[in-house]
Amino acid sequence: MKQNNLMPITLDIQKKGNIIHFTLHRLLSDDHLLALDLETHSLSLLSDGPRLIMSQQFSKNEMRVFLPILESFPHYSPYEVLLAHMESDNVTANYIAFCRKKLLEAQENGTWPLEMRPLRRTLSSLRKKLHPFNLEISTIRERGCNLTSLSLS
Helix, strand or coil, X not given: CCCCCCCCCCEEEEEECCEEEEEEECCXXXXXXXXXXXXXXXXXXXXXXXXXXXXXXXXXXXXXXXXXXXXXXXXXXXXXXXXXXXXXCCCCHHHHHHHHHHHHHHHHHCCHHHHHHHHHHHHHHHHHHHHHHCEEEEEECCCEEEEEECCCC
């Protein structure tokens, strides 16, 4: 039986002050990492050295949505989590449950597209800013989003 020698998709996170470093195994080269600056709302791709390869500025909403997607990598981040982060500075388990209930009611009432419009708008602009990093946000219908490689999606 042939063994699969592919390295599993994993995430390493290191926080230094307002900057969080993410090593996204199998999405980025082994010698690259992402640096997310929470204060300036910017994402930088760094290589060994460190050497800046590229940088991108995010809006407040883009940052609020991107962080839970990054933190849930390689899994998906549920829509109720993304919505809670977009709507509140203080996201709690109770607020996520409230957002889950709101989205379930929207599905039942047929108002899902209206409820999701602000999040979809933010995800659309975020995707455009992530494409130069060869990153994509993939959606799982009525479930959530995850981070993938643009070349693999």
